[in-house]
Amino acid sequence: MLSIKNLHASVEGKEILKGINLEIKAGEVHAIMGPNGSGKSTLSQVLAGNDAFEVTSGDVTLNGENLLAKVTEERAREGVFLAFQYPVEIPGVSNLQFMRTAVNAMRHHKGEPEMNAAEFMKLAREVSKQVDLDPAFLKRGVNEGFSGGEKKRNEIMQALLLQPKLAILDETDSGLDIDALKVVSDGVNALRAEDRAILMVTHYQRLLDYIVPDYVHVLADGKIVKSGGRELALELEERGYGWLGIKDEATADSSALSNSAN
Amino acid sequence: MATTDQEVNELIKREYEHGFVTEIEVDTFEPGLNEDVIARLSAIKKEPEFMLEWRLKAYRRWLEMQEPDWAHLGYEKIDYDSISYYSAPKRKEDMPQSLDDVDPELLRTYEKLGIPLHEREKLAGVAVDAVFDSVSVATTFKEPLAKAGVIFCSISEAVRDYPELVQKYLGSVVPHTDNFFAGLNAAVFSDGTFVYVPKGVRCPMELSTYFRINAANTGQFERTLIIADEGSYVSYLEGCTAPMRDENQLHAAVVELVALDDAQIKYSTVQNWYPGDENGKGGIFNFVTKRAACIGKNSKVSWTQVETGSAITWKYPSCILRGENSVGEFYSVALTHNYQQADTGTKMIHLGKNTSSTIISKGISAGKSSNVYRGLVKFGPRAEGARNFTQCDSLLIGDRCGAHTFPYIESLNKSAIVEHEATTSKVSDEQMFLCRQRGINPEQAVSMIVNGFCKEVFKELPMEFAVEAGKLLEVSLEGSVG
Ligand SMILES: Nc1ncnc2c1ncn2[C@@H]1O[C@H](COP(=O)(O)OP(=O)(O)OP(=O)(O)O)[C@@H](O)[C@H]1O
Ligand SMILES: [Mg+2]
Numbered sequence: 001m002l003s004i005k006n007l008h009a010s011v012e013g014k015e016i017l018k019g020i021n022l023e024i025k026a027g028e029v030h031a032i033m034g035p036n037g038s039g040k041s042t043l044s045q046v047l048a049g050n051d052a053f054e055v056t057s058g059d060v061t062l063n064g065e066n067l068l069a070k071v072t073e074e075r076a077r078e079g080v081f082l083a084f085q086y087p088v089e090i091p092g093v094s095n096l097q098f099m100r101t102a103v104n105a106m107r108h109h110k111g112e113p114e115m116n117a118a119e120f121m122k123l124a125r126e127v128s129k130q131v132d133l134d135p136a137f138l139k140r141g142v143n144e145g146f147s148g149g150e151k152k153r154n155e156i157m158q159a160l161l162l163q164p165k166l167a168i169l170d171e172t173d174s175g176l177d178i179d180a181l182k183v184v185s186d187g188v189n190a191l192r193a194e195d196r197a198i199l200m201v202t203h204y205q206r207l208l209d210y211i212v213p214d215y216v217h218v219l220a221d222g223k224i225v226k227s228g229g230r231e232l233a234l235e236l237e238e239r240g241y242g243w244l245g246i247k248d249e250a251t252a253d254s255s256a257l258s259n260s261a262n
Numbered sequence: 263m264a265t266t267d268q269e270v271n272e273l274i275k276r277e278y279e280h281g282f283v284t285e286i287e288v289d290t291f292e293p294g295l296n297e298d299v300i301a302r303l304s305a306i307k308k309e310p311e312f313m314l315e316w317r318l319k320a321y322r323r324w325l326e327m328q329e330p331d332w333a334h335l336g337y338e339k340i341d342y343d344s345i346s347y348y349s350a351p352k353r354k355e356d357m358p359q360s361l362d363d364v365d366p367e368l369l370r371t372y373e374k375l376g377i378p379l380h381e382r383e384k385l386a387g388v389a390v391d392a393v394f395d396s397v398s399v400a401t402t403f404k405e406p407l408a409k410a411g412v413i414f415c416s417i418s419e420a421v422r423d424y425p426e427l428v429q430k431y432l433g434s435v436v437p438h439t440d441n442f443f444a445g446l447n448a449a450v451f452s453d454g455t456f457v458y459v460p461k462g463v464r465c466p467m468e469l470s471t472y473f474r475i476n477a478a479n480t481g482q483f484e485r486t487l488i489i490a491d492e493g494s495y496v497s498y499l500e501g502c503t504a505p506m507r508d509e510n511q512l513h514a515a516v517v518e519l520v521a522l523d524d525a526q527i528k529y530s531t532v533q534n535w536y537p538g539d540e541n542g543k544g545g546i547f548n549f550v551t552k553r554a555a556c557i558g559k560n561s562k563v564s565w566t567q568v569e570t571g572s573a574i575t576w577k578y579p580s581c582i583l584r585g586e587n588s589v590g591e592f593y594s595v596a597l598t599h600n601y602q603q604a605d606t607g608t609k610m611i612h613l614g615k616n617t618s619s620t621i622i623s624k625g626i627s628a629g630k631s632s633n634v635y636r637g638l639v640k641f642g643p644r645a646e647g648a649r650n651f652t653q654c655d656s657l658l659i660g661d662r663c664g665a666h667t668f669p670y671i672e673s674l675n676k677s678a679i680v681e682h683e684a685t686t687s688k689v690s691d692e693q694m695f696l697c698r699q700r701g702i703n704p705e706q707a708v709s710m711i712v713n714g715f716c717k718e719v720f721k722e723l724p725m726e727f728a729v730e731a732g733k734l735l736e737v738s739l740e741g742s743v744g
Contacts, residue, residue: 048699049699052695072695088692090697091714097714099700102700142696
């Protein structure tokens with residue numbers, strides 16, 4: 001489904017991705033782990049088409065089509081979904097209106113009729129229950145004043161509404177309490193499907209107890225330095241990144257800080 | 263994101279939708295202004311003697327006045343002698359008696375603008391007093407209004423038919439000495455609307471006027487006077503669009519509202535005059551004086567405005583809160599792009615006890631435009647227990663535009679309470695990316711974000727106007743993602 005070949009990308013002249021190779025087949029769940037600042041969010045954003053990042057070389061195809069040639073909204077309509085590490089607020093725009101506009105853009109693209117406000121309201125209420133968000137959140141501004149955990153659940157809610165082909169989840173587990181982690185994991189597991197691929201960025205092997213990945217990759221300094229199965233995550237938890245010859249998280253602190261605006 | 267600016271530029275480039283010119287034979291004065299011109303104007307309008315005197319007095323005073331330069335605006339000096347002070351659509355008799363009498367070309371113009379009078383007649387009870395250039399050409403729904411005792415007519419008619427009311431109130435809120443543009447208007451006002459709602463009457467429908475400037479080089483000097491007698495209520499809608507023109511056109515309107523005891527006036531405006539092209543060429547110069555006098559106790563006036571047009575906007579709808587417990591409100595959305603300049607806001611003058619006012623201002627700037635909020639909240643010595651709440655928000659689209667806020671507070675009464683909140687935000691690349699990542703195209707995203715930003719103001723608009731306002735913002739923003 002998704003094929004990434006020798007992908008290089010930079011931001012403000014600084015190379016962040018230094019030759020990523022990755023193949024994800026339909027139905028698979030891949031986890032990406034790695035120290036702060038190693039390029040995990042950059043990879044996610046580049047796949048979604050954020051033009052703050054410049055792709056300097058490499059190829060990415062989704063179902064055989066050149067993904068890099070398409071603008072963000074086209075990629076989205078063709079099934080690329082990104083759950084943001086730091087979901088941004090849009091004050092004044094109701095969550096409900098935002099999501100309906102998105103769903104209708106998607107339906108329009110597929111030649112399906114648009115959903116009216118009443119129909120969508122019904123659907124949205126059901127899905128909000130699925131991620132344990134009070135329907136009152138539908139009326140609030142997009143992410144406006146949401147807690148960290150509420151924002152993450154709101155992202156998963158959007159994934160469930162939009163039913164993407166490729167779901168990229170950037171640290172959707174971070175900042176969640178134990179119950180919320182379960183809720184979000186159930187949501188992600190509900191997304192698992194034969195015709196869907198999931199790429200999941202996480203720091204915690206704990207998440208992988210709930211969402212069992214088919215593959216685990218370690219990204220360090222813009223490259224995938226190790227790939228394995230579920231057990232790789234356990235090993236990382238036990239031994240840290242050091243044994244792979246990677247600088248440990250502590251040394252990446254400064255980049256973690258500067259990254260928070262991403 | 264590098265592309266956002268580019269998208270914004272494309273959106274901004276969208277051409278003015280209403281840029282077409284109607285070909286109508288116009289009976290227009292030679293350019294220039296003197297006492298003779300004013301006398302001719304008054305004669306054409308068959309005005310009573312007092313009106314001509316009133317005009318001439320204003321004119322003589324105006325000659326001594328200076329054009330104000332304190333606003334945050336830059337424009338070339340206006341040559342008042344290059345302006346023609348009267349133009350009217352050609353007509354068979356004195357005035358068209360019904361739509362059948364109206365120039366079909368004119369009706370087609372309204373059609374193109376999406377203001378089909380025929381439809382409006384049938385639709386939701388909106389009476390339309392359509393002003394084309396300087397003369398009212400069609401008025402509908404006069405009957406149900408007459409039944410209720412509401413007078414809704416052109417100001418020219420009112421001058422002839424209700425001289426006592428006109429003499430009592432015209433210039434009582436905005437005297438000709440008030441400012442340069444109000445003085446000019448008093449001298450040469452062409453036409454406009456007059457409304458009188460009698461005691462205890464709730465006006466049975468929203469009243470509305472569509473303005474449109476047409477003939478080249480024609481100044482437009484509208485004059486509106488609305489009087490709400492004791493315990494009455496009226497909602498008035500004003501909206502306008504103008505055809506594309508290269509020359510700058512001056513518009514200097516005066517609107518006066520008078521609310522007596524327990525009366526309420528709601529005045530809503532959607533303004534979409536030609537803003538000039540993307541290089542700042544052309545566009546309407548809009549110098550308007552709008553003011554309400556809440557002279558009665560418990561009276562209330564709400565100004566709601568959505569301003570997207572004009573090259574230059576100089577406009578401060580204000581309330582003089584004289585009556586005890588009187589209330590003034592100002593809800594405003596002002597959008598500028600390209601080289602548009604807006605210096606707009608309000609004045610709330612608290613004179614009476616326990617008077618209160620609310621100001622909600624939303625400024626949106628795109629392109630290379632400049633958007634200024636200028637507001638004055640003043641408490642007189644007798645304004646015991648008066649209070650004001652002001653919220654002033656600016657939204658920037660792109661990084662070449664400007665937003666400024668000048669709030670002035672003057673208090674001569676210690677018991678007065680003022681609350682002021684102000685924010686400036688930007689449509690961020692991250693917001694745009696989020697929307698686009700969800701499949702929403704940039705134009706729609708901007709429009710959605712801007713509409714969200716303006717929500718508090720839109721909800722103050724009458725239903726049908728709110729829809730129109732949303733549409734207008736979308737049109738104005740096509741290319742200027744909010
Ligand atoms: N817009 C930007 N401008 C400058 N540098 C950037 C920008 N975005 C990312 N970077 C840098 O790129 C590097 C990779 O950042 P990225 O966000 O991809 O890391 P990450 O692996 O997601 O880290 P974390 O685990 O902390 O989320 C960091 O050094 C970061 O500072
Ligand atoms: Mg990250």
